[in-house]
Amino acid sequence: MSDSSPDKPTSPNFDAALDFRSGWSYSEAPESSDYIELDENYGHYIDGRFVQPSKGRYLESINPATEKSLAKIADGTGEDVDAAVKAAGKAFKSKWSGLPGRERGKYIYRIARMIQEYARELAVLESMDGGKPIRESRDVDIPLTAAHFFYYAGWADKLEYAFPGRKAEPLGVCGQIIPWNFPMLMLAWKIAPALATGNTVVLKPAETTSLTALRFAEICSDAGLPDGVINIVTGAGQTGSNLVNHPDIDKIAFTGSTEVGKIIQKSLAGSGKRYTLELGGKGANIIFEDAAIEQAVEGVINAIFFNQGHVCCAGSRLLVQESIADLFISRLKDRMETLIVGDPLDKNTDIGAINSKAQYDRILNYLEIGVEEGAAIYQTQAELPKSGYFCRPTLFTDVGQSNRIVNEEIFGPVLTIQTFRTPDEAVEKANNTPYGLSGGVWTDKGSKIFQTGRALRAGVIWSNTFNKFDPTSPFGGYKESGVGREGGLHGLYPYVHLTS
């Protein structure tokens, strides 16, 4: 006798729930890197030319996915920084500051178009040097980099509309220091508004990710940008410090850790130099019980696992309403299990390599701290490559406000989860941090978005989405996340003197 009954469909898939943990297999889809030609050694780019470092010292630039050296980059000394600042000063006085805005705009447009032209090469190089998945460097980093140059090219001849009734004068030579998590994008955030407003630049990229900045220098040369307008000096913290303390710098734009930001702020005090500081974060992502759960799960994945969690505005603290917490965490774990960790150049990869050995060790240390603090750790079963610095997507539950993993920026694919009962409790917990860079609110109710958004002390708040960036939108922090804004019209202010 057949066991089919009227209540039970005979479809063979009836009992087959989606089993995310079975591990769907994807064929490899590697992006070619054969055409990337790297020199053995790179000098600094000063006054329109590549020059060797004054002391002849170099640092290795390591591919974090293979642990092999890609090239050597110059380790900048005080003399190198001085040469770059002098070149930038000369270019400022003799050429760039006197050019009409529409002429400056033409150069910036040209640079933007060339970034688009070399987009594939830049994306591959960014992934090799920094470890980020090619999907992200190809679809996010490089398109946004070009978009920033296009956007600020548009402002170059319209400053009178940006500052109606006032005259905007450039400041002079800008020293710009950037981190390793978005090397090209941070370069664009810094260089595009500085050029649009008539300033010249000495930029120091991060020591682990300088190769795309050096490729960008070649693009500037090919674009015919006058010598000395952009100078790139590579090196580590000491090189950055030499730049900050150079007497002929007029403005410092720094993006990096709060720890280094504080050192820079102290050394600039009383110097008369202008500065903006874009620092660390520990963003809260708040999920209310009326949120669309599947969308919110996807949003949480994007908030913390995008770019291996090396994102200053990452939603690294999840606050989920108690009534849906069990369901939400179970769905989140299911989705996490589908994340592919591996070769950054494979187009299927969701989570690439941790940027450096130092950052890898730092993350592992935080995982130990979390366990020692009594939190419950959950890591996916993702298969990891045999070499390279890779970390499984991780979450911690059973955590409290006083845990170090809840308070300190880990800067890796590690999420902490707390629950709340009322909107006030969510806001109280979200704001209980020295940082104030980002936040997220997930709910079906517009009024709740506005009420919660207004109460959060953070520079950027996303609702029903996360980690969305646009050149027209200002970005920056409160509290220990920094001072000043980059992006949008606001991003022009730090680069001008306004006179009436």
Ligand code: NAD
């Ligand atoms: P970091 O502070 O160690 O280094 C940042 C840059 O500063 C590097 O180029 C480094 O060589 C240089 N530097 C180091 N010591 C210096 C000194 N004493 N003087 C001058 N320069 C010095 O930070 P990191 O580890 O490269 O980057 C990660 C940090 O950056 C995280 O805290 C992250 O949140 C932050 N970040 C912030 C934003 C933002 O917009 N708020 C964006 C990206 C990254």
